[in-house]
Amino acid sequence: MASPLLRAPSRIWVRLLAFNALLVIVPVAGVLFLGTYEQHLLAAQERTMVQEGRLLAASLEATGRLDTTDANNILLQLGQRHEARLRVVDRVGALVADSARLGPRREPDPEGSVQVEAVGSRGSWLYRLGSFPFRLLRRLGDAPPVQVRDAYDDEGTIRGPEVLRALDGRYGAATRLVPGDERPAVTLYSAIPVRNRDGKVVGAVLVSQSTARILRALDAVRIGVFKVFLASLGVAIVLSLVVATTIARPLARLRRQAEAVLDRRGRLTGTITPSRRWDEIGELERALSELTRRLEVHLQRTQAFASDVAHEFRNPLASIRTATDMALEVEDEVQRRRFLALVQREVARMERLLQGAREISWIDARLDEEERSAVDLAGLLEGIVEGFRLRVGPTGPQLVLAVAEHAVVSAAADRLTQVFDNLVDNAVGFSPARGTVTISLTTAARLAHVRVSDEGPGIPDEHLGRVFDRFFSYRPDERGGNGHHSGLGLAIVRAIVEAYGGNVTARNRPAGGTELAVTLPLAG
Numbered sequence: 001m002a003s004p005l006l007r008a009p010s011r012i013w014v015r016l017l018a019f020n021a022l023l024v025i026v027p028v029a030g031v032l033f034l035g036t037y038e039q040h041l042l043a044a045q046e047r048t049m050v051q052e053g054r055l056l057a058a059s060l061e062a063t064g065r066l067d068t069t070d071a072n073n074i075l076l077q078l079g080q081r082h083e084a085r086l087r088v089v090d091r092v093g094a095l096v097a098d099s100a101r102l103g104p105r106r107e108p109d110p111e112g113s114v115q116v117e118a119v120g121s122r123g124s125w126l127y128r129l130g131s132f133p134f135r136l137l138r139r140l141g142d143a144p145p146v147q148v149r150d151a152y153d154d155e156g157t158i159r160g161p162e163v164l165r166a167l168d169g170r171y172g173a174a175t176r177l178v179p180g181d182e183r184p185a186v187t188l189y190s191a192i193p194v195r196n197r198d199g200k201v202v203g204a205v206l207v208s209q210s211t212a213r214i215l216r217a218l219d220a221v222r223i224g225v226f227k228v229f230l231a232s233l234g235v236a237i238v239l240s241l242v243v244a245t246t247i248a249r250p251l252a253r254l255r256r257q258a259e260a261v262l263d264r265r266g267r268l269t270g271t272i273t274p275s276r277r278w279d280e281i282g283e284l285e286r287a288l289s290e291l292t293r294r295l296e297v298h299l300q301r302t303q304a305f306a307s308d309v310a311h312e313f314r315n316p317l318a319s320i321r322t323a324t325d326m327a328l329e330v331e332d333e334v335q336r337r338r339f340l341a342l343v344q345r346e347v348a349r350m351e352r353l354l355q356g357a358r359e360i361s362w363i364d365a366r367l368d369e370e371e372r373s374a375v376d377l378a379g380l381l382e383g384i385v386e387g388f389r390l391r392v393g394p395t396g397p398q399l400v401l402a403v404a405e406h407a408v409v410s411a412a413a414d415r416l417t418q419v420f421d422n423l424v425d426n427a428v429g430f431s432p433a434r435g436t437v438t439i440s441l442t443t444a445a446r447l448a449h450v451r452v453s454d455e456g457p458g459i460p461d462e463h464l465g466r467v468f469d470r471f472f473s474y475r476p477d478e479r480g481g482n483g484h485h486s487g488l489g490l491a492i493v494r495a496i497v498e499a500y501g502g503n504v505t506a507r508n509r510p511a512g513g514t515e516l517a518v519t520l521p522l523a524g
Helices: 011-061 068-077 124-142 161-166 212-259 280-329 333-369 375-394 412-430 488-497
Strands: 085-090 093-097 170-179 187-197 201-212 373-376 399-401 408-411 436-444 445-455 503-508 515-522
Touching: 011 068, 011 085, 011 187, 011 201, 011 212, 068 093, 093 333, 161 170, 161 187, 161 201, 212 280, 280 333, 333 488, 373 375, 373 412, 375 399, 375 412, 375 445, 408 412, 408 515, 412 436, 412 445, 412 488, 412 515, 488 503, 488 515
Parallel strands: 399 436
Antiparallel strands: 085 093, 085 201, 170 187, 187 201, 373 408, 436 445, 445 515, 503 515
8 A cells, every 4th residue: 555645645635735825926926026116116216316417407507607616516505415426527528526526425435336235135045045036037048238347437538328418418318237246236327418508518417326225125025025925835835734634634534434335246334434523524424424324224124125025925935835736646626726726826925925025116216206296185085085985885994084174295196095095995904894994184384194093903012113014914813814915005105105205103092993194294
């Protein structure tokens, strides 16, 4: 037997894991959205830089000239509250003023505010773990070109593409990358033309700012989102394991029990033992346990029925064999005819047994498939009583029908006729010649109650619980003649009534006689 660890994972476990994996979609979507969010932040930073550059350009244009002293004074008047680096160049690109060289804001770095420190959060193992897939994809793709140094550090004049566009009277912009980090920081450059009072371009304002601060903030957000992702993934795995333990394992145990219920020959050899669970699986186990119990009872009844049929056939067959042997040996014609008549009676008895056994087997297997209709019990009983009155004649028992109210049940009319015909016939057979057979119909609590009582000798207490068993027949003084009753009439009655959701009982009346009561649910 394979080890549980080597088995293929349960399909339910896989589905539950896939469902719980939805918990991690939101954090993953947040990580993916950060790229778009970063683009919006960079665009907002560029707009802020342009506004600062336009403010400085407007201040320079107001002086009517492009002078180093005036430019430095304007930068000092701004109080170094601007976040970007502001530089002013003249018409040929020569540096006129530089905010990095003024004020106490901070000393410029060697790369002129372009080279930035590596973001601290990027050195953590958590960030490296979360960014590994993205770094791998970036390495597999085409790496963007990296600007090794600032384009203007070693040049006497600043004449980059964006500056030339500004000196040409247009807005200029450029983006450069800073090396030395796994994900290079970006420096944005914006150039705005400066005009004199005649509208002629006399210089440009160059605004530059690194995106390092934005990247720090985004990295902190990424770490936070990755923590949520790890927590969600852990919760999803734990939930999947818990649900797999509480669902997949009990279902596997239930499957093993179901496989052990029947052997290879289809015989019922086991049962399903329900657990004490009170969830849907526990209800399923109890339902299957009840199913196997009822199946076992049905099989026992079937086996008992087959045994009873074999037993009932054994007696007439023995009588037939003895009678035929005797008929062959005797020479007296009268004796031979008597033995042959006995053979005929036993054959007729076997035919009745076969007919009753076939009918009760059909009722057990196919009664639910018969078409049902609304049957008025009062009208049905009236027809049965009238038929028996004609059959017994004036010398037989008196039949009395007492109907308190009409009752309609859902059943096959022929089957109900068979039920009450057997009950009335049984009562007439036990009643004395001048006795009374009473048939009453009442309703209560959405149930119809039909009682058939006689004034016969009653049933001994030791036999009262067996009168509806198959092949059981109690006929004191051999009423009706020996061999005319197969012992299946009341058994057929019980099979039909129980198939319609009712029940049938028998009791001895205090005044004498027997009462058989049938209870059926009303239609609707």
